[in-house]
Every structure is written in C-alpha cells, then in structure tokens.
Amino acid sequence: MPEPRHGGLARPEVTAAEAAEVAARRWGLVGEVRELGSQQDRNYLIATSDGARVLKFANAETRRAELEAQSAALERLALAGLRVPATVPSLSGADVESVDVAGGTLLVRVLEYVEGATLLESGGFGADDARLIGDTAGRIAAALSDFAHPGTERVSQWDSRAAAAVVDELLPHVSDAGQRAAIASAREAAARRLEAVAPELPVQVIHADVTGDNVVRTPGGDAGVIDFGDLQQGWRVAELAAACAGILIEDAADLCGLMLETVSAFSARLRLTDAELTALWPLVVLRTAVLVVSSAEQRELDGDNDYAEARAAAEWRSFRRASGWDADELEALISAAARGAGDSARASVELRRMLPAALTPTPVDLSVLSPELDAGAWLEAGTEERILRAAAGRSGAATTRWGEYRLTRARPRAPRGSAKTLATGVELVLPAGTELSAPFAGSVHTEDGGLALHGEQVSLRLEGAAAAADGPVEAGARLAVAAGGSDERHLAIVRVQLATVPGIHPPFFVTPLADAAWRRICPDPSALLGVDAAVAAPDADALLARRDASFAPVQEHYYARPPQIERGWREHLIDTTAQVYVDGVNNVATLGHSHPRLVEAAARQWALLNTNSRFHYAAATELSERLAELAPAGLDAVFLVNSGSEAVDLALRLAFTATGRSRILAAREAYHGWTIGSDAVSTSLGDNPRALESRPDWVELIEAPNPLRGRHRGPDAGAAYLADLDAQLEGLGAEGRAALAGVILEPIFGNGGGVLLPDGYLAGVYDRVRALGGVCIADEVQLGYGRLGRHFWGFEQQGAVPDIITVAKAMGNGQPLGAVITTQEIAAAFAAEGSFFSSAGGSPVSSRIGLAVLDVLREEGLQENARLVGEAFKAALEGLATRHPSIGAVHGLGLYLGVELVTDRASFEPATRLADAVCEALLEEGCVVQPTGDHKNVLKLKPPLCITAESARFVTGCLDRVLTELGA
Structure with a gap:
C-alpha cells in the first residue's frame, strides 16, 4: 500500500x-x-x-x-x-x-x-x-x-x-x-x-x-x-x-x-x-x-x-x-x-392522564408575545422560574407550553438559528409530593435526577421526580412522586418529555433548525396533563403568502424569505422563533424598541384623551415649544403632522405661499417622500427607476453634490458644484429665477447611505437661493434628532441655517408623528390658503410620545452615545476597508453610516448584487442591514441611538465574516 x-x-x-x-x-x-x-x-x-x-x-x-x-x-x-x-x-x-x-x-x-x-x-x-x-x-x-x-x-x-x-x-x-x-x-x-x-x-x-x-x-x-x-x-x-x-x-x-x-x-x-x-x-x-x-x-x-x-x-x-x-x-x-421517527405505529399510542384528577396546571406563556416578558424581562436571570412559581402559587399548579419558542431562552448577538429556544417538553410546577401515574404501560428505569418509562411505542422522561420503583408498570399505576420543593410554598419543578424513538435522549431545548422533525420525535404531552399545553409551529412563509394576497405587493418587504418579527427591545429585533437580531437600519426607533417610558406615556394618554389637534390640550403646545427651543433662533412656528412625507409636502406649500412663486430646486439622487408633492422632488432611482423621466415642470433638478461618485470629486468639490449651480441659475433666465420659490435638500445624502456634502456647499446654495428671494428647506426626516452625534440637526454640520425644517421618523419612535418648523412670517403666509390642521398629527397621544422621546434623548444621553459609538463604529468599518477591496468608502457621521460596495475601487462600479448577497448573509449572522442608494450598493447603518458598543462590534465582525465568505 x-x-x-x-x-x-x-x-x-x-x-x-x-x-x-x-x-x-x-x-x-x-x-x-x-x-x-x-x-x-x-x-x-x-x-x-x-x-x-x-x-x-x-x-x-x-x-x-x-x-x-x-x-x-x-x-x-x-x-x-x-x-x-x-x-x-x-x-x-x-x-x-x-x-x-x-x-x-x-x-x-x-x-x-x-x-x-x-x-x-x-x-x-x-x-x-x-x-x-x-x-x-x-x-x-x-x-x-x-x-x-x-x-x-x-x-x-x-x-x-x-x-x-x-x-x-x-x-x-x-x-x-x-x-x-x-x-x-x-x-x-x-x-x-x-x-x-x-x-x-x-x-x-x-x-x-x-x-x-x-x-x-x-x-x-x-x-x-x-x-x-x-x-x-x-x-x-x-x-x-x-x-x-x-x-x-x-x-x-x-x-x-x-x-x-x-x-x-x-x-x-x-x-x-x-x-x-x-x-x-x-x-x-x-x-x-x-x-x-x-x-x-x-x-x-x-x-x-x-x-x-x-x-x-x-x-x-x-x-x-x-x-x-x-x-x-x-x-x-x-x-x-x-430509526424512522414518528412513524404511524408510534404516533398511534394512547396516552393517559399522569396528574391527579383534582390538579390541572395553568399554562404559562413564555413566548415572544408574552406580556410577562416586556421591558427586557426576558434577559433577567431567573425570569422563567419566577413566572412559573407565581402562576403555580395562584392556581395550585402551572406548566410551560410544548412546542413553544421561549423568549427567555433567546440570545442577543448570536447567529440566526443558534439559540436553543424550542421546548420539546414541558416543565410542571406542582406541590411537592404530588403522585404521578404511568400514562402507558412500560418499564421504569431510574436516571440521574429522575426516571424514564419505556413503552413499546413511546418513552417518557421525568426530571425532578422520584420513581416509585424500577421495573414493569401498568398504565394508570403509581409511577413517581414530585421531588421536594425549593421555596416556601414547597413547589416542585418536574420536566416532562415524550419521545417516539427508542435509544435516544432528545435535548429539552433545541434550535429552530428542524421544527417539524422534533415535533414528531417529541410529541405533545398535553394528554398527560389534562390541559392543552401545546403551541402550533410559527409559519412565517404562510403569513408572507397572506400578506402578498391582501397587502398590496408594491409595499415591499425586506429579504427574500423574511423572518416574522414580533418583538423589539432596545437595538434588538426578535422573530417568532425567539431568534434575536441587531437592528442596524431602524432610525425610526431612535430610542430603541419598546422603551418603557414611551409605553407608559402612550398608555396613560390613551386612558385620558386622544382627539384631533383643533381641540385645546396641553401636549401639543408643550411639544411645539420644545421643538422651537431646539431649532435655530427665529424658527419658532411649528406645524405637527403625521409623517415625513406630509411634512415635506407641507414645507413645499409653505415655500410657495410665502414667496408667491411656483418652482423648487431639488437635488438628484434624493428621496423626500411618497405624497404627490414630496414625490415630485424625489429623484432616487433606487426607490423609483422612472424618477428622472417623471418630474413635473415646477421641479428644477440640480446635480447631486456627491464628492465620491458625482461629477466633481474630492473634499474641495463644493466650489465646483456651486459654480455649476450658478451656471444653471443663469440659464433659467430672469423669468425662471423670479419663479424660484426655494430649494429642498437633505443636509447629508441620507438615502444615499450618509454621504457628506462637500464643505460649504449647503451654505452656498442657501445664499444663492435667498439672493433670488427663495426660501431654504432642510429635510431632516432621516438625519435630525441627534443621530449625527456631534450635531442635533444635519444642517449644523454644514454651518448653514434653513428657513424651514422638516422632521419625522425619530420624533415618535415609530408613532406617526412629524413636524415642520419655520418662521412666524412664513407660517402666517400660509393663511392665504386657509386654516391648517392634521387630524391625527399632534394628537394628544402622539404629542405625549413626542415629549417622552425628547425627554429620553436628553436624560439617557443618546446624542452623546451616537457620537461615541458612531465614531468607534465608523473607525471599525474603515478598518474593514483595509482588508476588503469591495468596500469603496465608508460614509456618514454618528449613527448614520453607509458602507459603499464596489466591484473595484478604480472604476467605483457599484456592486449591487454583492450588496444584496451581503444583506441576506448578515441576516443569517444575526444582523438586520439593508442596501440603499440609487444603485442599491450602499449598506445603510442607522441603528437605534441606544445601540451599545458591543452590538456595533458584533455587526462589524459579522460584516467582516460575510465579506470574507463572499470573497469580497
């Protein structure tokens, strides 16, 4: 050989x-x-x-x-x-x-x-x-x-x-x-x-x-x-x-x-x-x-x-x-x-009640939806036992549920599918000394911490119970006694698990990897308990089919086969199998998910009053005052609305009425909303491939001042872009310039992944527009509210002051709430079009939530967290660029970052397919990240402002692994 x-x-x-x-x-x-x-x-x-x-x-x-x-x-x-x-x-x-x-x-x-x-x-x-x-x-x-x-x-x-x-x-x-x-x-x-x-x-x-x-x-x-x-x-x-x-x-x-x-x-x-x-x-x-x-x-x-x-x-x-x-x-x-798990012969076994007739346990919900696990209680040590013993203390006995994905077993910052959250049996909390009967005939064998009853077609394992005797036992005969309790009520915890396969000892908790197989291997023990303690398997695919059948499919969803997300906590999202993801995209939930202060504020105000803003109540006034305090001097008139799109639409109308003019300057590659007005000034091809060919005549598009991918590149490109604007304005002629009502710009290319404008550009545009009698609108819907860390508003980074600010998203932490902040003069001019109100905009509930958001932002130092974590996050991402040639640039400030993926750095050709593959792979790693930009090649990273340095490092590590796996 x-x-x-x-x-x-x-x-x-x-x-x-x-x-x-x-x-x-x-x-x-x-x-x-x-x-x-x-x-x-x-x-x-x-x-x-x-x-x-x-x-x-x-x-x-x-x-x-x-x-x-x-x-x-x-x-x-x-x-x-x-x-x-x-x-x-x-x-x-x-x-x-x-x-x-x-x-x-x-x-x-x-x-x-x-x-x-x-x-x-x-x-x-x-x-x-x-x-x-x-x-x-x-x-x-x-x-x-x-x-x-x-x-x-x-x-x-x-x-x-x-x-x-x-x-x-x-x-x-x-x-x-x-x-x-x-x-x-x-x-x-x-x-x-x-x-x-x-x-x-x-x-x-x-x-x-x-x-x-x-x-x-x-x-x-x-x-x-x-x-x-x-x-x-x-x-x-x-x-x-x-x-x-x-x-x-x-x-x-x-x-x-x-x-x-x-x-x-x-x-x-x-x-x-x-x-x-x-x-x-x-x-x-x-x-x-x-x-x-x-x-x-x-x-x-x-x-x-x-x-x-x-x-x-x-x-x-x-x-x-x-x-x-x-x-x-x-x-x-x-x-x-x-060995043929769950075949028809084993599935047909008849199971008898194991508990005494007078004792029926109360099923306890430990799932992702359990109200017992709100406010992060699922992360606290001993939560399961505390909830179970409390339930047993109230009703005499309690049981967990079979086939349930337990939130208490979830693990943050872990790959998708790695947390063992699926229960293949149940845990009973019973009075110590409770006698348990054999649910079928078989042979009893004592094991460490309990016993096993082996029948011809099925086996039963009990942990926390002492066998009455080893050897053969008839169905209904005395099988075991619940062991002594460890609390003052003398309540014992007994684990119960059935198995249809001889010779194996199934884990009590398993991952979601093989749900259907485990349900065959370890069948429902409800018959032993005398109460339905089973939970059906979640089916995200079936729900997606229902969504596509009734929810207009043009309303897109993330991912090819998305997980069903039903809970959030801080920077985490949790699906129905209790797998946890770091949320890297949710700038809507600026404070993080399910903040107790917001829950309390909303519940309390709902209990008192919720109506439209024509009624006189304190919350809308207080929120308006707070917003005016946060805006630059002179911007002290506030309109409360429902969304960013509505805010932009209203800002455009304010510009028209205040100037009596009809044309607006807007930049290419920007997104401002979906209403007729806000869509008219949106040109992002990633959101609408026909955007450039369908702009109305009253919109005058200017070149996207992108210093990395645009016509002029480099940190000093601002002067060149402003020169282009001068030529474009001159080309409009005197009549065209006289029709100019204003300009709307994002102070940072938010939808482009956080690309910073060239230094001095925004202030230069504002000077030119004002010289022609127009007003300047800063779209802060994505950028404002402290997300940039060093700046509360995006325009501050450019050293510019607008005439109108639009804000939404972060204002309500997910509650429909937006605002337009402007001068008293511009606001008063709107009276030419009659009075204004938004039925739900600035409602008592929305306003109280808006106030709570501002309180938490200040009290928890979230703007400073955005600065500290964001700077470290960006530095780590820039470090990845030294090892991965597909990273063409890292954009942004604070916690509004973008990783631009390219096929090669020389041509800067967008790597669109790679970006999609990276996002799908990151989901498997336990991170929610999505592509943005006209070419859908920029990974947007705009997590809740409460994200920890540990979670940011987790995202960076996952991205490093994914790019390595993809050879990028």
Missing part, C-alpha cells in the same frame, strides 16, 4: 486538441471535444455520432490498479441494477491506456456518458433529490459491502479516517486567519466526538462522493452515478457523510430537513450501527472542513481551475453551516431519522 498523501494535485496540462488526437488514435472516437470540470484530473466530453463518451486523463500520481478497481466496481454496481458508466475498451482492447502527452506519461481511459443532468445542475433542489441521493448512496454501499480490490487500498485526502490529519496538513493554505481559526476549532471538536467510536466503525469500499455533483437524473427518471475517482476503502458511514455534506452545499430553505431525508433514505437501504450514527455528524463537519482546505490548496496548485474556484464559496458556506449547528442536536436528529 502506498504512503499516505493528503495534499492535492495539479491537473494534467492536456489541451482539447491533444485530447481529440488521443481519442481518435487510441479509441477511434471523433467528434466535438469539450472540457468537463474536475478537481485533480482532466476530463473531456467527446460528442461522437454514436453518442457521447468521456475521455479521462488521470493525474500523474494515479496508479493503474486504482483505475482497474474503478472498472471492477462499475461492473459490480451495474449488476446490482445501478445506472453507472461502462468502461469503453480502446482499439487494442484495453480498459486503461498509457499515453505520452503533455510532456509525460498519463493513464487514460474512456467511459460511457450517463445522459441527464446532475442534481446540482437541475436547480430547485428539494426533498425528492435529497432522498434520491440517500437511496443511491445506500444502494452503492450495500452493493460494495463485500467488494475487494488492491486498487482501493489507498489513503487520500478524501479518506474520512485521515480527515483530521488532512485538515491539519492543508490548513495553512487557507489565507484568512479567521477562517483558519474556525476550521481548527471545528476540527478539534469533531475529532473529539469521533474518537470514542472510531474503533467500532465498519470498513469497506465506498464511492466516497455520492453528491448532487455526481448523481444524475436520467431522462427516464432513474438515478445515474458518475465520477468514481474517489473509490477507496473507508468507513462505511463515510459514504453517507459525504452525501450529507453535499446537501449542505445546496441552496435550499430547509437544509437540515433535506439532510435528514438523505439519512432516512440511506438507512432504508442499509442499517447503520449505533456507533456509525454517533460518528456521522462529526464526519460531516470534517468532510466540509476538508473541502475548504483542499479547495484552498488546489487553487494554489492550479490557479486556472475554474471548477475549484467556483466551488470555493459554496464549500465554505457548507462548512459554516455544519460547524454552526449544534452537534448534540444533530446526533439525536440523525438517530431519529435513521
């Missing part, structure tokens, strides 16, 4: 012309020649008049015995009924020819071409494909169970027995330090789990690569198998491990569920031992790690290998998935799938 060699090999340097010559001379095959992808060999498809053939040039290190073993295995599998390529003899009758080509001697052979598309090429990978892979792998392993050939006695990088050594040897080829550390950690954990069972694993010849790349769906619908280049002796379970690792490369919604389908289909063909089931998941992790390190080495050896290059990102994603999933959970799921 040759010495072990774990490294990769560069492909033979054989051209298509050389391949055509060899095919004609040695096999008499003539036809069009096309190269096929390969990791270490060189393969060509020959399209002859008699059908397609595959000409395979083996790597120079390949032994003839290995190729002969493959031919023999193909014959064995064909006899077993599998569709595999047959070996085509050469003109001399040999299966393998030795050919002088490419400056050396190579072993060459020809195989039949298996017609059809591989499952990877077919698209839309689903459960049928996963089962086909598992079934095919099982059939191959069964057919080769007693196959032997000297050519299979080799050790390669694809031998799972050497996987840990392969990772160690090839890891230095991975260039990114973070990736190396992640691989090393996963390798150590997987090898440790594998070590205990490795000596018990059966060895045989395996294909070692039955994946979506190598399973072909033939025109007749059967499965064909190709590429036997990895045929070797190895652990039998490694055949399934390779198939499962291949599933993780796919792009599908429920990868875990698909992988379990593969396990189930394989197990129907070949029953694995307990040791093999334990070994499977660590082998999957090691397989994905080997894929990554091997690919990294191969790209160094063979720089023009497009096949290896294209696979690299997908292989890294498969490793990230495998290493990120909980190993204990996966081991239980795999065992259940292999």
Whole structure:
C-alpha cells in the first residue's frame, strides 16, 4: 500500500486538441471535444455520432490498479441494477491506456456518458433529490459491502479516517486567519466526538462522493452515478457523510430537513450501527472542513481551475453551516431519522392522564408575545422560574407550553438559528409530593435526577421526580412522586418529555433548525396533563403568502424569505422563533424598541384623551415649544403632522405661499417622500427607476453634490458644484429665477447611505437661493434628532441655517408623528390658503410620545452615545476597508453610516448584487442591514441611538465574516 498523501494535485496540462488526437488514435472516437470540470484530473466530453463518451486523463500520481478497481466496481454496481458508466475498451482492447502527452506519461481511459443532468445542475433542489441521493448512496454501499480490490487500498485526502490529519496538513493554505481559526476549532471538536467510536466503525469500499455533483437524473427518471475517482476503502458511514455534506452545499430553505431525508433514505437501504450514527455528524463537519482546505490548496496548485474556484464559496458556506449547528442536536436528529421517527405505529399510542384528577396546571406563556416578558424581562436571570412559581402559587399548579419558542431562552448577538429556544417538553410546577401515574404501560428505569418509562411505542422522561420503583408498570399505576420543593410554598419543578424513538435522549431545548422533525420525535404531552399545553409551529412563509394576497405587493418587504418579527427591545429585533437580531437600519426607533417610558406615556394618554389637534390640550403646545427651543433662533412656528412625507409636502406649500412663486430646486439622487408633492422632488432611482423621466415642470433638478461618485470629486468639490449651480441659475433666465420659490435638500445624502456634502456647499446654495428671494428647506426626516452625534440637526454640520425644517421618523419612535418648523412670517403666509390642521398629527397621544422621546434623548444621553459609538463604529468599518477591496468608502457621521460596495475601487462600479448577497448573509449572522442608494450598493447603518458598543462590534465582525465568505 502506498504512503499516505493528503495534499492535492495539479491537473494534467492536456489541451482539447491533444485530447481529440488521443481519442481518435487510441479509441477511434471523433467528434466535438469539450472540457468537463474536475478537481485533480482532466476530463473531456467527446460528442461522437454514436453518442457521447468521456475521455479521462488521470493525474500523474494515479496508479493503474486504482483505475482497474474503478472498472471492477462499475461492473459490480451495474449488476446490482445501478445506472453507472461502462468502461469503453480502446482499439487494442484495453480498459486503461498509457499515453505520452503533455510532456509525460498519463493513464487514460474512456467511459460511457450517463445522459441527464446532475442534481446540482437541475436547480430547485428539494426533498425528492435529497432522498434520491440517500437511496443511491445506500444502494452503492450495500452493493460494495463485500467488494475487494488492491486498487482501493489507498489513503487520500478524501479518506474520512485521515480527515483530521488532512485538515491539519492543508490548513495553512487557507489565507484568512479567521477562517483558519474556525476550521481548527471545528476540527478539534469533531475529532473529539469521533474518537470514542472510531474503533467500532465498519470498513469497506465506498464511492466516497455520492453528491448532487455526481448523481444524475436520467431522462427516464432513474438515478445515474458518475465520477468514481474517489473509490477507496473507508468507513462505511463515510459514504453517507459525504452525501450529507453535499446537501449542505445546496441552496435550499430547509437544509437540515433535506439532510435528514438523505439519512432516512440511506438507512432504508442499509442499517447503520449505533456507533456509525454517533460518528456521522462529526464526519460531516470534517468532510466540509476538508473541502475548504483542499479547495484552498488546489487553487494554489492550479490557479486556472475554474471548477475549484467556483466551488470555493459554496464549500465554505457548507462548512459554516455544519460547524454552526449544534452537534448534540444533530446526533439525536440523525438517530431519529435513521430509526424512522414518528412513524404511524408510534404516533398511534394512547396516552393517559399522569396528574391527579383534582390538579390541572395553568399554562404559562413564555413566548415572544408574552406580556410577562416586556421591558427586557426576558434577559433577567431567573425570569422563567419566577413566572412559573407565581402562576403555580395562584392556581395550585402551572406548566410551560410544548412546542413553544421561549423568549427567555433567546440570545442577543448570536447567529440566526443558534439559540436553543424550542421546548420539546414541558416543565410542571406542582406541590411537592404530588403522585404521578404511568400514562402507558412500560418499564421504569431510574436516571440521574429522575426516571424514564419505556413503552413499546413511546418513552417518557421525568426530571425532578422520584420513581416509585424500577421495573414493569401498568398504565394508570403509581409511577413517581414530585421531588421536594425549593421555596416556601414547597413547589416542585418536574420536566416532562415524550419521545417516539427508542435509544435516544432528545435535548429539552433545541434550535429552530428542524421544527417539524422534533415535533414528531417529541410529541405533545398535553394528554398527560389534562390541559392543552401545546403551541402550533410559527409559519412565517404562510403569513408572507397572506400578506402578498391582501397587502398590496408594491409595499415591499425586506429579504427574500423574511423572518416574522414580533418583538423589539432596545437595538434588538426578535422573530417568532425567539431568534434575536441587531437592528442596524431602524432610525425610526431612535430610542430603541419598546422603551418603557414611551409605553407608559402612550398608555396613560390613551386612558385620558386622544382627539384631533383643533381641540385645546396641553401636549401639543408643550411639544411645539420644545421643538422651537431646539431649532435655530427665529424658527419658532411649528406645524405637527403625521409623517415625513406630509411634512415635506407641507414645507413645499409653505415655500410657495410665502414667496408667491411656483418652482423648487431639488437635488438628484434624493428621496423626500411618497405624497404627490414630496414625490415630485424625489429623484432616487433606487426607490423609483422612472424618477428622472417623471418630474413635473415646477421641479428644477440640480446635480447631486456627491464628492465620491458625482461629477466633481474630492473634499474641495463644493466650489465646483456651486459654480455649476450658478451656471444653471443663469440659464433659467430672469423669468425662471423670479419663479424660484426655494430649494429642498437633505443636509447629508441620507438615502444615499450618509454621504457628506462637500464643505460649504449647503451654505452656498442657501445664499444663492435667498439672493433670488427663495426660501431654504432642510429635510431632516432621516438625519435630525441627534443621530449625527456631534450635531442635533444635519444642517449644523454644514454651518448653514434653513428657513424651514422638516422632521419625522425619530420624533415618535415609530408613532406617526412629524413636524415642520419655520418662521412666524412664513407660517402666517400660509393663511392665504386657509386654516391648517392634521387630524391625527399632534394628537394628544402622539404629542405625549413626542415629549417622552425628547425627554429620553436628553436624560439617557443618546446624542452623546451616537457620537461615541458612531465614531468607534465608523473607525471599525474603515478598518474593514483595509482588508476588503469591495468596500469603496465608508460614509456618514454618528449613527448614520453607509458602507459603499464596489466591484473595484478604480472604476467605483457599484456592486449591487454583492450588496444584496451581503444583506441576506448578515441576516443569517444575526444582523438586520439593508442596501440603499440609487444603485442599491450602499449598506445603510442607522441603528437605534441606544445601540451599545458591543452590538456595533458584533455587526462589524459579522460584516467582516460575510465579506470574507463572499470573497469580497
């Protein structure tokens, strides 16, 4: 047997012309020649008049015995009924020819071409494909169970027995330090789990690569198998491990569920031992790690290998998935799938009541929607037990709910899906000494902290209860006693969990990875309790379908498959599976989500009065006074409205009436709102691709003063843009200039991702407009209210003072509330159009919330937090730019930041597709970030002002990982 060699090999340097010559001379095959992808060999498809053939040039290190073993295995599998390529003899009758080509001697052979598309090429990978892979792998392993050939006695990088050594040897080829550390950690954990069972694993010849790349769906619908280049002796379970690792490369919604389908289909063909089931998941992790390190080495050896290059990102994603999933959970799921979890026989078992008839526990809500968990109570230690004991104290007994995603188990700043929030059983709070009856006949076994009752079709585990006796027990007989309570009421806590799969001990809390599988494995125990304690599985996809059916689809939603967000707290958003995301985009919730002061203010005012602003009440007056105090001197007349769009619309009308004129200057690439007026001055192509062609005549567009992407670039571009404006105004003529009512600008390109205007530009524009008799509108809807840290208003950064300020979003922290702040003179001129009121704008509830927002901003120092955290956040993002060439620029101030992604920094070509991919990947990391700008290539980062430095660092770290994974 040759010495072990774990490294990769560069492909033979054989051209298509050389391949055509060899095919004609040695096999008499003539036809069009096309190269096929390969990791270490060189393969060509020959399209002859008699059908397609595959000409395979083996790597120079390949032994003839290995190729002969493959031919023999193909014959064995064909006899077993599998569709595999047959070996085509050469003109001399040999299966393998030795050919002088490419400056050396190579072993060459020809195989039949298996017609059809591989499952990877077919698209839309689903459960049928996963089962086909598992079934095919099982059939191959069964057919080769007693196959032997000297050519299979080799050790390669694809031998799972050497996987840990392969990772160690090839890891230095991975260039990114973070990736190396992640691989090393996963390798150590997987090898440790594998070590205990490795000596018990059966060895045989395996294909070692039955994946979506190598399973072909033939025109007749059967499965064909190709590429036997990895045929070797190895652990039998490694055949399934390779198939499962291949599933993780796919792009599908429920990868875990698909992988379990593969396990189930394989197990129907070949029953694995307990040791093999334990070994499977660590082998999957090691397989994905080997894929990554091997690919990294191969790209160094063979720089023009497009096949290896294209696979690299997908292989890294498969490793990230495998290493990120909980190993204990996966081991239980795999065992259940292999043993037929939840089949009809086990599902039909009759369960009897376990509790005394006089004792019915009260179900306690610990879900994302639970009012008991408001105001951040879900983060407090001991919350679960406190709520449970309080409920039991009131009613005598209490129970948690089965199938519930518990908010109390949520984890901030963690990858999506990593928090174990799904309860597979219930916890009962009972009087100590309560007797529990057997809900079915079985055998009792005492365990640490409790007992297990094993029946023919189902098992029951109780923790916190003492068994009456070990051994057989009849249904309804005395089973156990609740152990002594630890509080003054002598209440005991008993964990209850059913399982339909013998031989496994399911975790009590699991991740959302395999909801449906866990509900089969650990069924609803409500029948044991005498009360419905079950919670249905959340279905965000079904709700999305309902939304699209009734909520006009033009009202877009974030993400291709968005999580269902039902709670927020500070800078966190929480979905219905109790997974927590750092909210990186919500400048509406400026104080953070669910602030208790706002909840209290709204509830109190609702209890008193809510009406329209024509009535006389204190709140609207107090809010108007506070806003006037915050505005520059002279801007002391306030209009209260519902939204930013309404505020901008009103500001435009104020400009028209105050000047008696009809034209407005507005910048390209800006967004101001959706009403007719505010939309008229909006030109953001990202929001409306037809914006430039649909502007009304009364809007005069000026060049976007973008110092990074615009006509004039650099920090001193302001003078050039102002010169352009002078020329444009001159071109309007005296009549056009006389019709100018004013200008509306964002003091920073908010919708462009926080791009700062050139120094002096805004003040220069204001001077020119005022010289012509117009008024100046500062759109602060996105920027104002302390978000910039060093400045309360955006125009302060430019050293300019407007005549009209529009503000919304942050004013109400999500409550519909906006304002226009202007001079008494401009406000009085509006009387020419009659009186003004907004039915809900400035209502008592909205005004009280607006006042509370201002109070909290001041008392909690949120503007200063925006400065401190924002400056550190921006510096960290700029640090990422030194490592990721896709970051063209980092924009903004305070907590209004933007990361502009480009295809290359020289051309500054927008990387729109990359930005979308980054945002989708960040969601999986636990961050909500969205693209903005005309090209949708700027990652907008405008989180609640209460965001902590820790959460900002979390977002930066996630972005670093995602860009690394995407090779950007």
